[in-house]
Amino acid sequence: MIITFSTTLISLVFMVQVPANGTSACLDVIDARFRSLAAGGRLPSPRRIEEVKDACSIGDKAAWQKIRAMLTNDITPRNILIECIPMACEIADEEIARDFIGIVRGWLAKANERMATPAGRRWGDPPTMHAMSILFSGAGKLEGIGQLQAVMTDCEPAFTLTAEFYETGFTTPPRIFHWAQILEACNGPKAQRQAFALSMLRDYPIPLTYASVVSLDDPDFREGLRKIFREPANNQQMGGGISAGAAATLAYLGDEEILDNLKSLRAPFKDNPTMRLFIKHSIQKIELQHPPKNLLEYIASDEDPYADVRAWAIERAVELGLPKSEIRDSILARAQHCDKKGGSFRPNMRPEMIQLRRIGISLGVLKSHDLPMEDVPPSRAVD
Numbered sequence: 072m073i074i075t076f077s078t079t080l081i082s083l084v085f086m087v088q089v090p091a092n093g094t095s096a097c098l099d100v101i102d103a104r105f106r107s108l109a110a111g112g113r114l115p116s117p118r119r120i121e122e123v124k125d126a127c128s129i130g131d132k133a134a135w136q137k138i139r140a141m142l143t144n145d146i147t148p149r150n151i152l153i154e155c156i157p158m159a160c161e162i163a164d165e166e167i168a169r170d171f172i173g174i175v176r177g178w179l180a181k182a183n184e185r186m187a188t189p190a191g192r193r194w195g196d197p198p199t200m201h202a203m204s205i206l207f208s209g210a211g212k213l214e215g216i217g218q219l220q221a222v223m224t225d226c227e228p229a230f231t232l233t234a235e236f237y238e239t240g241f242t243t244p245p246r247i248f249h250w251a252q253i254l255e256a257c258n259g260p261k262a263q264r265q266a267f268a269l270s271m272l273r274d275y276p277i278p279l280t281y282a283s284v285v286s287l288d289d290p291d292f293r294e295g296l297r298k299i300f301r302e303p304a305n306n307q308q309m310g311g312g313i314s315a316g317a318a319a320t321l322a323y324l325g326d327e328e329i330l331d332n333l334k335s336l337r338a339p340f341k342d343n344p345t346m347r348l349f350i351k352h353s354i355q356k357i358e359l360q361h362p363p364k365n366l367l368e369y370i371a372s373d374e375d376p377y378a379d380v381r382a383w384a385i386e387r388a389v390e391l392g393l394p395k396s397e398i399r400d401s402i403l404a405r406a407q408h409c410d411k412k413g414g415s416f417r418p419n420m421r422p423e424m425i426q427l428r429r430i431g432i433s434l435g436v437l438k439s440h441d442l443p444m445e446d447v448p449p450s451r452a453v454d
Contacts, residue, residue, distance in 0.1 A: 097127035097134045101158065105141075108150050123158050129222075130164035138162075142174055160215035168219040172228045175216055176235060183239045217249075218256050226259035230267045237275055251280045261287065269295045276316030284323050285390055293328075296321050300329060315349065322353035323387070325360030333357075352380050359384060363391045371404035381405070381423075382430055389434050398436045402427055406442055 100122050127134050138155045141147045147155075159171050220229035233253045250271045257264055265287050268279060276299075279287075300317035313336060321329050333354050340346040359365045366388040370381060388398050406424055424442060431437030 094128070094131050094133045097123075097131055097162075098137060100126040101134060101137055104154060104158070105151060108154055109148070120157050120161065124161050127158075127162045129162055130167065131162050132167075134162050135159070135167045135170075139170070139174070142171075157215050160219065163219055163222055165223045165225075168223055169228050171216070172219060172232050176232055179232075179235055179239060217253050220253065221256040221258065223257070224259060226257035226263060226267070229253060229257065230263070234267075234271070237271075249277075250275060251277060251283060254283050255280050265289075265292050265295070268292075269299065272296070272314065272316045272320070273299050276314045278316050278319035278323070281323065281386060281390075284320055288324055293321065293324065293326060297326070297328060301332065318353055319349075322356040323383075325357050327357060327361060330354065330357050355380060356383065356387075360387070360391070363388070363393060366391070367393065367397055367401045370398065370401035373405075373408040382426060385427065385430050385436065386434065389436065395434075395436045399431065399438075399441070402431050402437060403441065 104119070104123070138159050141151055141155050142159070159167070163171060217229075217233070220226040223229065230253070233250050237250070250267075254264055254268055254271075257267075264283075268283065268287060269292070272279070296317045299314050300321060302314070318329065318333065322333075333350055336350050337347070340350060359369050366384045370384050370388070375381065385398060385402065389395070405427065428437060428442045431441070432439060
């Protein structure tokens with residue numbers, strides 16, 4: 072059985088003939104990986120994937136044809152199939168990425184078709200095993216596919232794939248394909264990214280990531296968010312007719328038009344601690360931005376120890392263009408309120424200051440010598 076398996080695999084490895092050229096080193100590395108796995112070798116560590124990255128060039132079509140032949144062959148062993156995913160992601164340019172995404176969509180359609188009816192759940196036939204191997208056993212490798220749109224000028228294929236993963240109901244891929252992160256990596260047209268964000272917020276209402284919010288913001292986008300927020304049916308899971316994703320996004324942007332709506336929700340959610348805190352912080356974020364100088368006062372104050380709102384306030388102050396010297400002064404003023412050793416009536420503030428120091432340094436607001444604390448390395452050097 073082992074001999075047959077190895078013979079079949081070696082045949083697969085060499086089924087794509089390519090001319091001898093500058094890609095030979097890359098093809099040698101890929102063949103070596105396939106042979107190792109065929110002989111019972113373990114799936115590679117990140118260091119082993121570095122070998123592919125070092126030997127292969129982005130956009131190497133000969134290497135892609137070698138990998139593609141494995142990805143599209145129903146008898147490719149599962150460990151080889153899974154291994155092909157990160158290798159393909161390493162060499163992908165826009166053309167390869169589009170082709171690769173099309174293959175993954177085919178796997179998803181096949182798996183969804185087979186799982187649609189009990190009679191179709193024949194796990195033993197090769198096409199089903201091929202699709203299921205990726206969608207379940209290989210789910211951990213799919214994260215790289217989610218970042219392929221970083222090399223694409225048109226993100227529609229990646230957006231379509233992401234939406235299809237959510238629509239199928241497969242639970243593991245959506246935990247990897249966080250659509251807000253997919254959006255974040257996209258370099259496509261703004262209108263395309265806005266449409267995707269609004270459609271996903273409507274059906275899968277998680278807050279957008281900060282950078283995406285800022286880059287997408289304009290009057291039409293805000294109006295789309297308000298519409299989602301005010302349609303009760305958009306978020307049944309939260310109850311009470313509010314879309315948490317749209318509300319959090321608008322609060323981040325400081326949208327005053329929803330302030331009265333949020334305040335009216337205090338009473339309905341007075342017995343729900345999670346929603347009560349969410350509404351409180353959403354209102355707070357909006358009010359702190361009018362005028363923006365309020366952010367500086369809040370950062371410097373002794374309010375809300377350990378609240379994530381203060382970390383948000385520092386990031387938002389930088390985004391709104393407030394002077395970094397004033398933001399720095401506010402953080403240092405906040406430090407004056409913090410008893411690092413703690414006391415009988417107040418908690419230890421050191422963890423909060425560690426967090427704020429790291430954020431301040433990463434944003435270029437604090438210098439590396441500000442708030443010196445042992446064992447608190449900066450995120451990056453600041454001149």
